Structures are given as C-alpha cells and as structure tokens.
Amino acid sequence: xxxxxxxxxxxxxxxxxxxxxxxxxxxxxxxxxxxxxxxxxxxxxxxxxxxxxxxxxxxxxxxxxxxxxxxxxxxxxxxxxxxxxxxxxxxxxxxxxxxxxxxxxxxxxxxxxxxxxxxxxxxxxxxxxxxxxxxxxxxxxxxxxxxxxxxxxxxxxxxxxxxxxxxxxxxxxxxxxxxxxxxxxxxxxxxxxxxxxxxxxxxxxxxxxxxxxxxxxxxxxxxxxxxxxxxxxxxxxxxxxxxxxxxxxxxxxxxxxxxxxxxxxxxxxxxxxxxxxxxxxxxxxxxxxxxxxxxxxxxxxxxxxxxxxxxxxxxxxxxxxxxxxxxxxxxxxxxxxxxxxxxxxxxxxxxxxxxxxxxxxxxxxxxxxxxxxxxxxxxxxxxxxxxxxxxxxxxxxxxxxxxxxxxxxxxxxxxxxxxxxxxxxxxxxxxxxxxxxxxxxxxxxxxxxxxxxxxxxxxxxxxxxxxxxxxxxxxxxxxxxxxxxxxxxxxxxxxxxxxxxxxxxxxxxxxxxxxxxxxxxxxxxxxxxx
Numbered sequence: 001x002x003x004x005x006x007x008x009x010x011x012x013x014x015x016x017x018x019x020x021x022x023x024x025x026x027x028x029x030x031x032x033x034x035x036x037x038x039x040x041x042x043x044x045x046x047x048x049x050x051x052x053x054x055x056x057x058x059x060x061x062x063x064x065x066x067x068x069x070x071x072x073x074x075x076x077x078x079x080x081x082x083x084x085x086x087x088x089x090x091x092x093x094x095x096x097x098x099x100x101x102x103x104x105x106x107x108x109x110x111x112x113x114x115x116x117x118x119x120x121x122x123x124x125x126x127x128x129x130x131x132x133x134x135x136x137x138x139x140x141x142x143x144x145x146x147x148x149x150x151x152x153x154x155x156x157x158x159x160x161x162x163x164x165x166x167x168x169x170x171x172x173x174x175x176x177x178x179x180x181x182x183x184x185x186x187x188x189x190x191x192x193x194x195x196x197x198x199x200x201x202x203x204x205x206x207x208x209x210x211x212x213x214x215x216x217x218x219x220x221x222x223x224x225x226x227x228x229x230x231x232x233x234x235x236x237x238x239x240x241x242x243x244x245x246x247x248x249x250x251x252x253x254x255x256x257x258x259x260x261x262x263x264x265x266x267x268x269x270x271x272x273x274x275x276x277x278x279x280x281x282x283x284x285x286x287x288x289x290x291x292x293x294x295x296x297x298x299x300x301x302x303x304x305x306x307x308x309x310x311x312x313x314x315x316x317x318x319x320x321x322x323x324x325x326x327x328x329x330x331x332x333x334x335x336x337x338x339x340x341x342x343x344x345x346x347x348x349x350x351x352x353x354x355x356x357x358x359x360x361x362x363x364x365x366x367x368x369x370x371x372x373x374x375x376x377x378x379x380x381x382x383x384x385x386x387x388x389x390x391x392x393x394x395x396x397x398x399x400x401x402x403x404x405x406x407x408x409x410x411x412x413x414x415x416x417x418x419x420x421x422x423x424x425x426x427x428x429x430x431x432x433x434x435x436x437x438x439x440x441x442x443x444x445x446x447x448x449x450x451x452x453x454x455x456x457x458x459x460x461x462x463x464x465x466x467x468x469x470x471x472x473x474x475x476x477x478x479x480x481x482x483x484x485x486x487x488x489x490x491x492x493x494x495x496x497x498x499x500x501x502x503x504x505x506x507x508x509x510x511x512x513x514x515x516x517x518x519x520x521x522x523x524x525x526x527x528x529x530x
Contacts, residue, residue: 034196036197036199037056037199038054038074039054040052040053040054040076040078043075045104048104048107048108050078051075051076051077051103052077053074053076053100054076055072055073055074056071056074056194057071057072058071058072058126058193058194060178061180062189070126070127070131070133071131071132072123072124072125072126072190072193072194073124073131073132074100075099075100075102075103075122076120077104077108077115077120078119079118079119080116081113081117083117084117084118084119085118085204085227086118086119086227087119087121087195087203087204088118088119088120088204088206089194089206090102090103090106090121090205090206090211091125091205091207091211091215092208092525092527093207093208093209093233093459093527094125094128094209094211094354094357094358095125095184095187095214095357095360095362096128096357096358096361097209097210098124098128098130098350098354100123100124100130101525102525103120103121104120104122105462105522105525106120106206109462109521109522110472110473111473113477114473119198121194123194125187126181126187126190127182127353127356128353128354128357133175134353135171135178135356135360136349137170137171137174137175138352139352140352141167141352141355142352142355144294144298144299144300144302144303145294145298145302145303146300146302147160147163147302148291148300148301148302149301149305149391149392149394150391160395160398161398161401164395164399165398165402167359168399168403168404169402169404171360171399171404172403172404172405175360179360179405180364182361183361183364184365185217185408187361188214189221191203191205191214191218192221202224202226202227203226203227204227204228204229204476205218205228205229206230207230207232208232208526209233209235209459209526210235211231212232212233212432212440213235215229215231216231216413216440217413219413219418219421219444220412220413220415223415224417226418226419228475229418229419229421229422229444230422230423230475230476231421231422231424232423232424232461233424233425233426233429233437233459234424234440235432235436235440236432236435236439237410237411237412237413237436237440238439239436240362240365240366241365241366241368241400242366242367242397242400246378246382247433248393248433249382249383249386249388249389249390249393250382250385250433251312251431251433252389252393252430252431253386253387253388253389253390254386254428254430255311255312256280256283256308256311256388256389257276257280258315258428258456259308259315259318259321260279260283262315262318263318263325263326264276264279266322269322269326269503270322270323270326270503271330272326282325283308283325284387285329286304286329287301287304287305290303290304295334295337296334296338298338298341299334299337299338299341303341303345304345305388305392306341306344306346306392307321307324307337307341307344307345308325308344308345309345309389309392310344310523312430312431312456312458313457313459313523313526314457314458314459314520314523315457315500315501316501316517316519316520317344319502319503319504319509320344320504321344322509323336323504323509324336324337354527359399359400359403363399363400363405363407364403364407365407365408365410368401368403370401372401375398379391379394413440414443414444415443415444416445418444418445418447419446420447420479421444421447421448421481422447422448422472423437423441423447423448423449424437424450424460424472425437425438425449425450425451425452426452426455426458426497427453427454427455428455428456429455429456430456430458431458432458434451438490442490447481448481448483448484449490449491449492449493450468450491450493451494451495452465452468452495452496453494453495453497454496455498456497458523458526459522459523459526464498465495471495
C-alpha cells in the first residue's frame with residue numbers, strides 16, 4: 001500500500017513557492033480556534049489556477065514540542081462561497097504518497113457549489129515529497145533488472161533476505177534520527193498541527209487507502225476536532241500491517257485473473273484466446289520468458305509484476321497493459337513491454353522516497369514477524385493459491401523483518417465519539433479488500449457504509465461513478481449520510497460498479513500512459529501499493 005510509482009503525478013510545478021509559517025505553538029492546545037499562522041503564496045498551475053502553497057513546522061517528537069522541528073508542505077484551493085465549511089484535508093494514501101496535487105484534484109472534481117464552501121488542503125506527510133527532511137534510504141533500489149521475486153533455492157532466498165536487510169540497515173544508518181518518529185500516530189498529530197495553523201477548531205477529512213487509517217487514527221486521538229470524515233477504500237485496522245499484506249496477495253491474484261478474463265473476452269482485439277485460463281497461462285509463460293531474457297534489457301519478472309500490478313488498482317489501465325501483453329506474445333515486441341514498464345512500473349526519485357516512507361511507517365507502526373520461517377511458510381502457503389504478486393509483496397515488506405527501530409502497538413481505532421462518518425468500499429478491491437470496510441464501519445459508531453457492488457478499483461469516489469459521488473457531495477454539503485434498510489448486511493447504500501473498459505485502438509493503447517478521464521487522474525495521484 002504505497003505510492004510506488006510516480007506516473008501521471010506532477011507535483012513539482014504545484015509547489016514552486018513554499019513559504020514557511022511560524023512554528024506551531026508548544027503550549028497545551030484546547031482545540032479552540034486561533035488566528036491562522038500560515039503564509040500562503042501563489043503556486044498556480046494550468047489545471048489549478050487558484051492553487052496556493054505554504055509550509056508549517058511540526059515537532060519531530062510530539063512529546064517534545066519545543067525540540068527539533070520538521071517542515072510540512074501544504075497546498076490549498078481556497079473557498080469562494082460567502083459561508084465556509086472550514087478546511088477539508090485530503091490524503092491519497094501510502095504511507096509515502098504525496099498529497100500536494102490532491103487539493104486541486106478534489107476541489108475541481110467535486111460539484112462546484114460543494115467545493116466552493118471548503119478550503120481544500122493537500123499536504124505531504126512527514127518525510128514525504130516537499131516536506132523536509134525527506135527520506136530516501138537507498139537510491140536506485142528498484143532499478144532494473146532486479147532478481148526474480150520467486151526464490152529458486154535456499155541460497156537464492158538468503159540473498160533476497162540479505163538484500164532486504166541491507167535496505168533496513170541503510171535506512172537506519174541514513175535516517176536513524178528520524179525513524180523513531182516515522183509512524184501513523186506522529187503523522188496524525190501533524191494533522192492537528194496543521195489544524196491549529198489553519199486557525200480552525202475542527203477539520204473535515206477525506207482520505208483514500210492508507211489515508212483512511214491515518215484519518216481513523218486522527219479521529220481516535222482527537223474525536224472532538226473532527227467535523228466530517230470520509231474514508232474511501234478502507235484499510236482493515238485489525239490487520240496492520242502483516243496480515244493486511246497477506247490478504248492483499250489473495251485479492252491481487254483474483255484481480256489479475258479478472259484482467260486475464262477480460263483479455264479473453266476481447267480476443268478479437270488481443271488474439272490470446274477465449275479461455276481465461278489459457279490467457280493466464282500465456283501471461284506466466286511471458287514471465288518465464290523475460291526471466292531468461294529480460295525484455296529490452298529492462299523488464300525481468302520483477303519488473304513485469306510491477307508493470308501489471310497497477311491493473312489490480314484500476315481497470316482503466318487494462319487496455320494499455322493488454323496491448324503490451326499481446327504485442328509481446330503475438331509479435332515478440334519487447335519495446336511494448338518496456339514502454340509499459342516505464343509508464344506503470346518504473347520507480348523514480350519520487351517512488352524511492354515513497355517506498356522509504358512506506359517501510360519506515362509500516363515497520364514502526366506495528367510488530368512484524370522476526371522469525372523468517374514465519375514469512376517463508378506464510379508466503380509459500382499463499383503463493384500456492386495466489387502466485388501473481390505474493391513473493392514480490394513479501395520482498396517489498398521484508399525490510400520490516402530486521403527493521404532497526406522497535407515497533408509500536410497499533411492504534412485501536414474503535415470510536416463512539418464521532419459525528420457520522422461516510423465510508424466507501426468496493427467489493428472486489430485488491431489493495432484494501434472489502435472486509436476492511438466492514439470492519440471499520442463496525443468500529444466507527446454511527447458511520448455509514450456505501451458499497452460499490454462488483455467494483456474492483458481502489459479509490460472509487462471522484463472516479464466517474466455518479467451514484468457514489470452523489471452520496472459524497474450530499475455528505476460534504478449537508479452532513480447527511482444514507483441509512484440502510486437491512487436489505488444488504490452491513491451496507492447502508494449500494495452502487496453498481498462502472499462497466500469494465502473497452503479495448504482501445506492499437507495505436508492509442510500503444511501511445512503509453514492512460515487517458516485523461518476522472519479515474520485516470522485520480523489513480524495517477526493515488527499511485528500504487530497505496
């Protein structure tokens with residue numbers, strides 16, 4: 001669950017003019033409103049001409065508020081209505097996802113009357129993006145061609161373990177002063193620093209993916225400071241983080257099989273067969289082929305998994321991935337795979353930063369097994385049923401097996417003190433499986449759960465569904481949530497999933513990155529594993 005790749009994200013232009021605010025007050029805070037402390041400057045882009053930027057300082061260690069400070073980068077689309085509903089803080093997930101571009105996206109995607117009533121606030125959490133200091137434990141850690149994720153022998157597995165352990169050690173060496181304070185509770189306390197700097201008694205919060213857990217933790221710490229709370233594609237708070245990742249492995253495999261079934265349904269375009277199992281076999285044959293001879297010298301099996309994993313987050317990528325898949329299998333076109341890898345799987349400096357924060361937060365938030373036999377046994381068991389990304393995901397998280405900082409205890413997010421929260425969850429979401437939404441709904445008393453039946457995308461509001469977006473807009477405008485009639489256990493409202501995409505003309509699909517639909521814009525900001 002992190003912002004693994006930086007496709008379609010253009011944060012840099014949006015944050016050209018960051019100006020520091022005065023340090024957050026070190027005195028006890030009652031939550032009462034105070035004069036805003038932020039100094040906003042223009043950082044407009046072509047897409048978001050009213051975008052503003054600022055920074056605020058926050059204690060590295062919130063137990064020592066007068067000690068060392070970190071700098072958090074913020075963005076804002078200011079309200080234009082005569083009456084303001086206050087700040088709406090938005091987060092794309094991760095941990096490690098940059099949120100600066102989210103302010104413009106959310107403000108432009110909501111109905112104009114709804115958006116006009118809010119100051120929509122984006123932010124880079126501690127360690128991320130334009131916030132300072134920013135983490136990058138091992139530059140070029142994901143450069144191709146990486147070792148195959150599936151070990152072929154004990155010695156091979158040992159080498160992969162050593163590689164993950166070396167990442168953890170390098171992170172401790174380079175950022176040892178920061179790692180004890182890279183955790184969700186510290187990030188949630190940063191949100192309250194932002195609230196104070198905005199001069200607001202309460203915040204409204206809208207989070208996707210890991211941002212749902214961050215929001216739930218903030219709400220647990222400061223329930224009286226939450227005005228409205230929207231959680232989309234919800235982390236299972238009972239599984240942070242080892243068990244949640246095992247659940248992902250099964251769900252991503254199911255989503256990958258949905259992709260190969262879609263390719264089979266569109267055999268007239270892709271000519272890979274009408275039997276989904278035959279198409280799936282062709283994909284694994286392609287994986288075996290690039291293991292022996294990496295496509296274009298860049299795409300081995302690990303890179304191939306990284307390239308096709310985004311299809312598990314968003315089916316809008318399927319036509320592009322299918323075109324590259326078919327071009328390689330039918331015509332031996334290696335460049336098609338390379339181009340898809342560069343668009344969907346390659347990790348640049350932003351992705352390196354995101355992964356460094358991801359490991360720092362998840363390894364610190366909760367205990368992970370220290371006995372490698374547990375990792376091996378669990379991975380083998382899951383991989384036997386769900387081989388698509390299981391070993392890949394294990395190595396992605398394996399630094400936590402030897403993380404240099406002791407773990408904290410996960411936050412118990414059960415909450416009976418909140419105003420009604422609005423939750424959104426797709427039934428076939430791979431990154432945050434459906435059960436997580438049901439669990440969070442149960443833990444947040446008075447919350448309302450809107451389910452996208454048959455939906456498999458991760459991040460479902462502001463992505464093209466009029467049904468889902470109507471519930472979101474009504475809630476942000478009036479605070480109203482739907483209440484179920486008991487026809488579906490656990491759900492207060494149900495929206496039908498959007499139809500799967502249609503194949504694209506070959507020349508358009510081969511052109512590379514995804515189109516400019518709402519869904520593509522959102523998922524470019526959410527990133528992958530996030």
